Amino acid sequence: MTSEISPHLWFPEARLTFHPDRASDVEIHPLRGLLRFGPYSSGLVPDPIRIATIAPAGEGHRLYAFMKELAQEFEPTERKDYLPKWQGFRATFNLEMRGAAKGCHIELDARLAGEMKDSPTPHVILADRLLRAIQTLEMRREEFDIIFIYVPLSWKSGFVGTKGDDFDLHDHLKAATAARRIPIQLVREDRALAYPDRASVMWRIGLALYTKAGGVPWKLAEADPEAAYIGISYAVRPSDSDKPRFVTCCSQVFDAEGAGLEFVAYDAHEVEVHRDNPFLSRSEMFRVMTRSMDLYRRRHSGRTPRSVTVHKTTEFQPQEIDGCMEALHLCETVDLVQVVEDVGWRGVRVERSRQGGSKGEVARYPVSRGTLLPLGDRESLLWMHGDVVGIGRGAYFQGSRSTPRPIRLVRHAGHGPWDQTARSALALAKMNWNNDALYDPLPVTMGYAKVLARVVKRMSGLGSAPYQFRFFM
Structure with a gap:
């Protein structure tokens, strides 16, 4: 047993693009990019x-x-x-x-x-x-x-x-x-x-x-063109409702550029509840993943993504993993990642002492946004919030208060290094078009899923057609 932790990694701020053809129209600052280049x-x-x-x-x-x-x-x-x-x-x-x-x-x-x-x-x-x-x-x-x-x-x-x-x-x-x-x-x-x-x-x-009005302000400039990202959330209807109590809400199926203005939602009938959290059966998870892939293919000329990452806030139960794998069998890689927002971890930046010596001292600025600290093969901490360079004259700390806490990423399926998982989460945090901030504390797969779950449970009928997220903003 050792008290040492793994060496940390750091990923730079994701760049945004503001034109479908001009590769030079890129910025890390979304509002500055709009003023320089206009909307995408x-x-x-x-x-x-x-x-x-x-x-x-x-x-x-x-x-x-x-x-x-x-x-x-x-x-x-x-x-x-x-x-x-x-x-x-x-x-x-x-x-x-x-x-x-x-x-x-x-x-x-x-x-x-x-x-x-x-x-x-x-x-x-x-x-x-x-x-x-x-x-x-x-x-x-x-x-x-x-x-x-x-x-x-x-x-x-x-x-x-x-x-x-x-x-x-x-x-x-x-x-x-x-x-x-x-x-x-x-x-x-x-x-x-x-x-x-x-x-x-x-x-x-x-x-x-x-x-x-149907506009796209910006998209992600650098991403795997054959990757897709899916966010899942569950809405719970009031106990006195005459509708099924649980609604499975699949947030936008985002493509490599972070674009995803539609989502699918439906009433889930095969649901188990553990510690007040709903979990789908294999067939229900197969159903929601299949509909999600249908939505992606409809937007991409029938093409299936090479890799798929699925985010949700609760763990993936074995039957849910089986349902995902069955529905996504045509994809080369599938990562099922639990995104845990409430964690007890904190971190501070330590710099070399200005007086010399081997012992460092706490820095004036917090841990950099984009810092990744692996906790093992299946878990890691990712600082979505923290110090960012390149926004103002010096360091920029969004909110300018409190010690930033990381999110915890738990991989229930998939393998390989954490690089792509972390990069995509950081990039997707910049794709909330209903906010003027540099980034959100969560990837948009999770942020939008929360909004959808809150509103969808109040809809009288869901239907089978996809919904555009702009109507829920």
Whole structure:
């Protein structure tokens, strides 16, 4: 027994590409890349993007004022070492954004506030009124691209359900509109309108708006062209629901460039529960993997990927491994990797002592993002969060506080060095188009799966057709 640990590895920050043909249009900084080169799908998104609106009585003007802000310029007042100046929607995405036709703007009945106040279930009143407005706009679907919904603080009593009622206004509306294939953007008074750094707000809403309209801001510049990545998550419906309790949610099947705007979801019937975690039978896992591969082949001219990596947060049970291997038998390599977010490990960077001598001293900056520490053949620690070089003048530490903790990667199937597993996880952490940060704390396979699981369980019917993730953002 020894207290020594394995030598660590470090992987540089993944580069992003902003043009399908020009190999020179690459950057590690996503926002800086947009300003230098424009979005990856430039010229392929409808111009202009037309915005329909829903607002409380007499408050539609607040949405119009917010839309005007998107066209203006703002200097950042926070994260100045990372966040560039917002130069306006047109300058950033090379297209216009404007209000839809006159009949695509709805102000709700002035009696809504009083009805919510008098009701023991104000969330039911609010959700019903908003869905009726959305249904009205749906009749003019050809006249708009996205719906902006202004959510004032006066509706706060309707944001969540009463005690014991599993209701969330955001997820409820996303579930209803995703089924209709209508992208929406909630504009909250206490967030988008009140947040003091307007550059930060504009970057986040601008990215979401462009992606919800069908745009692709960036892709990964360096990846195995024959690799695919799948994220699996399970949603649990409320116990009083008349639908099957578990929903298997397969997040986007990402290709080598990190692109994956569709996912499959279905009700799982053969489910075992261990320590409150659901696990699929062999046949159920075979089913979800087969549908995932069908989705990949449909996007890649019938081609099967050479390698597949599957991520999920719980361990892979033997029957799940068998189901994966049966469905992915045409692939040369299959890695089944458990991504554990909550770990007890911490790490600090130790540098050579400035006074000389053999004993080092703790550095001023945290462990570098991209640091990999193997714990054995089947486990490793990967710092998704940490110090990054090349973003600002010196080192850049996203969030600038706390000691970054790693994630733990547990390989339940597959073999070989950890290099590709770690590189792909780090790269996929930069593929969340619903965020203006340099990276997410998890690969997007897991991050998107969480969102999908939360919303999908509220959908009345899943159907068999794939869903586009932009409707769930």
